[in-house]
Amino acid sequence: MFINKISHYLPSEVIGNEYFTKLNNLSSDWIIARTGIHERRRTSEGENTSTMAVDAVEILLKDAPYSKNEIDLIVGATYTPYDTIVTLAHAVQHALQIPDIPVVSVSSACSSLLNAIEVVQGYFAMNKATKALVVVSDNNSAYNNETDTVSGHLWGDGASAMLISKKRQSEQDIFIRDLKTGGAATHEKAMEAVVLRPNTRGVVMPYGRDVFIHACTYMPKVSQEVLQRCGLGIEDISYIIPHQANHRISLNIIGTMGIPEEKLISNIQELGNTGCAGCAIALSENRHRFKKGEKLIVTVFGGGYSYGAMLLEV
Structure with a gap:
């Protein structure tokens, strides 16, 4: 794709x-x-x-x-x-x-x-x-x-x-090399850690620390899995775009993976947490930076402890 x-x-x-x-x-x-x-x-x-x-x-x-x-x-x-x-x-x-x-x-x-x-x-x-x-x-x-x-x-x-x-349209296309998603809702606090229910006004986040821990676990893990499936290592990655939930989470992810901070793309500073749109907005904002042959990881984590990673090649 x-x-x-x-x-x-x-x-x-x-x-x-x-x-x-x-x-x-x-x-x-x-x-x-x-x-x-x-x-x-x-x-x-x-x-x-x-x-x-x-x-x-x-x-x-x-x-x-x-x-x-x-x-x-x-x-x-x-x-x-x-x-x-x-x-x-x-x-x-x-x-x-x-x-x-x-x-x-x-x-x-x-x-x-x-x-x-x-x-x-x-x-x-x-x-x-x-x-x-x-x-x-x-x-x-x-x-x-x-x-x-x-x-x-x-x-x-x-x-x-x-x-x-499905097929390449031009040399400017970005190739989706691999994509993996999953759910970790079997964890004890996944059903209550962060919720948004019709009868309860606003997001309720009683277990923010648990969300932080699992986000910092699953995003590096699934990113590594996608890289390994493609026969690549961390050194092959030009940029990483993690879910824009918290800048401390992003820094923890690149620390775990051994990725230098200059390869981290982040927009939470100016936009806050824009939910499932955050990574796509960041990809769009920075499209002009990407050079032919560069590889990017987009990795996400959400409520219910959903997660995933996608490997892109420019």
């Missing part, structure tokens, strides 16, 4: 740490020390998960390598849907007016990007599609409880979109 083009959309409203200083008496220095976050984006009135997704797609289709009418599969991913019946992917299909193609939305918390791409892989393998549109979008501010001093300051909003084809 090949990523033909990638884009991202960010709301214009910027929320600095001082907002949470006034609201919850949390100092900016404290937030930065614990999370790395300086500011985050928040949707404005009239924006939501679906509108951000459509905006990202509109940006994507400008100078796209092929017509939107060649898209024969749409896969959306979010854990913060605007509508739980009219899914994210169907909202995108409606906006694009591409009729009578498979349209699927998935949710595996912050790992949803890789699961969405894995769905594309399945459709391609079954010869049910050849050119797919993947859209990831999370509107955390619609669900977040800002007064929660544990996690209220973590979240940001944003979306990303990518065109993926």
